[in-house]
Amino acid sequence: MSYIVVEDLRKTFFVSERSSGLFGAIRGLVQRNTKQVHALKGVSFSLKQGELVGYIGPNGAGKSTTIKILSGILVPSSGKCLIGGHTPWKDRIRHVSRIGVVFGQRTQLWWDLPVIESFDLLRDIYRIPDSQYQKTRQEMIDLLDLSGLLSIPVRQLSLGQRMRCDFAAAMLHRPQILFLDEPTIGLDAVSKLAVRKFIKTLNKTHQVTTILTTHDMDDIEALCDRIIIIGGGEILCDGTLAMLRSQVSSRRYLRIDLKNEDFSFAQAGVSIISQAGRTVTLAFDPTKLSAASLISQVTAQNEVEDLFVENPPIEEIIAQLYANSGEI
């Protein structure tokens, strides 16, 4: 059964426009021109409890508008949104206790307070019973290895340490839904891996329904079984990465490591994507020419050390999807 149901969600913003210059400013006093921005044009999807979905799209696609509606801080122009049977913006107080939010670019911790005091304040704000608070806090301290950080003011933490504390803060009231906005932005490779592992653990062990918005395709590949792609306020694709690949392009790459730098090969439907030193990458369509046949032709004409058949990177697939839909 679906836990989050979004049906034909629409949001139009009315933006005042003013002509430039002094004359425009004076005219703006008596006559206002308003422009309509259709941020969401009929978005529908549903999520089961415990699903972890990537919600991605180019800048201005409508991601934040959707998340704000799901969080109850924005009312849509029309459409339906039910989370656990309730409408977020009609039942805001109760809804807030069910959601947790982590922003990579902002913190919900108090900048000048030691971490533990921020946690205590959140306990009071969310009115978490003390025994539950102690238990969850200890669990998060162990899971995120926070014991050495608790007495440090937030402003003195590194970004990686701060993100770990922010995750703990978001989980103290035991939310059922987690909105993650660019949670690994700016982190080093080790911290990124740690944050991804934590997101996975939370999702699996606590069955937290998680919506991840990110421009980091490694986050998507590492975490999401399902991705929903939005562009221009409309859903462009909803499914697995494999579905997305097959919807957009059947193209495959053949990466060839040569014994020397000489390479000659020409065949209709096969293009050279890159050639750097002894490494050449060809693009081909396996529905028209099998990988086996391409490999045998390449090896017949060239001295080859090694070969790999690869999918194009997910960034490329998504860029192509945006381009096909007129988004870039």
Ligand SMILES: Nc1ncnc2c1ncn2[C@@H]1O[C@H](COP(=O)(O)OP(=O)(O)OP(=O)(O)O)[C@@H](O)[C@H]1O
């Ligand atoms: N409060 C607002 N008033 C007017 N227009 C808005 C408002 N909020 C968003 N918009 C417009 O709605 C559209 C969708 O914006 P939204 O912030 O949802 O995009 P996004 O996908 O989150 O983009 P980004 O990745 O840049 O954060 C944009 O054209 C934006 O300018």
